[in-house]
Amino acid sequence: KVDANGKTVVDENGDAVLEEAYSVATGTVLTIDTKAKKLLNGDKELADISSAFTPQKVEFMKAGGSYAVVFGKKLQTFASEALGVATKLVYAASKEISHAGQGLTAVEKIFNRNAVGVLSETDLHAGSDVRVKVNIVGSQDTTGPMTCQELEAMAASTISPLVDGAYQSGCHTASVWDSKAKANIPKLMSFMNKFGLITAR
Incomplete structure (x- = not known):
């Protein structure tokens, strides 16, 4: 808690006074309805969270976690390269975001240089969801x-x-x-x- 001058308010022991300022009380149990894609507090709908359910995240949920999907993609890529055939699209496609005329950050340069299975030839920017070769x-x-x-x-x-x-x-x-x-x-x-x-x- 702070006073009108922005200074921390303390109690008689000199400890900072804590004030709950969140819209959701500490300890509140919220439910994510993955089928309806809603955030619920009991029976009350708090928000539509469908935009968070990207194809990649839904794929992880169906697989019970990311490991099976990540290793599956890696094995598929390795097998395709070893056999000299194109990798078939059996997993959720990469999310490729590109802004024409926009430069690249250092991190964006690294993942553009090491991206795996990218369909686009344009530079990708933040928000993209792609596999990257890590060495x-x-x-x-x-x-x-x-x-x-x-x-x-x-x-x-x-x-x-x-x-x-x-x-x-x-x-x-x-x-x-x-x-x-x-x-x-x-x-x-x-x-x-x-x-x-x-x-x-």
Whole structure:
């Protein structure tokens, strides 16, 4: 909470006074009706969210997640290239957005150079939903343990030789070396190093 001058209001203990200023109360359970494409609060319709249900997202939902679709596309592309045939369109088509006469940001230049399965020959801009060939992989230490669990769940044992380089950082936890970090980070670094990543703190 702030006063008329924009200064934080404090209580008698000197702690900032918190004021709920959201239109939806904390703890409210909302429902997404995926068939009607509506956001509901109980029986009350709050918003039409049909624009969020892009063909790509609907495809992920039908598959129960993105992994099956992403790996399926990769396998299909690899097989098509190995056999020397054109890749058939069996998955949702890429969403290609292009603005004539508009320049490209650094990120847009990277994904235009590495886009996979793009039908258009024009430069693509932000908002496009396309696959991109990745040859450098980075993992940060705050999400690293989760990444290890995902790799183990997929029965992955080593990094692909198609990747030029992979790096596991320890920059976040190095500055907060508490008991949790001491217990988890050495395990993370050991796992990632055996997996084939460069590890550093």
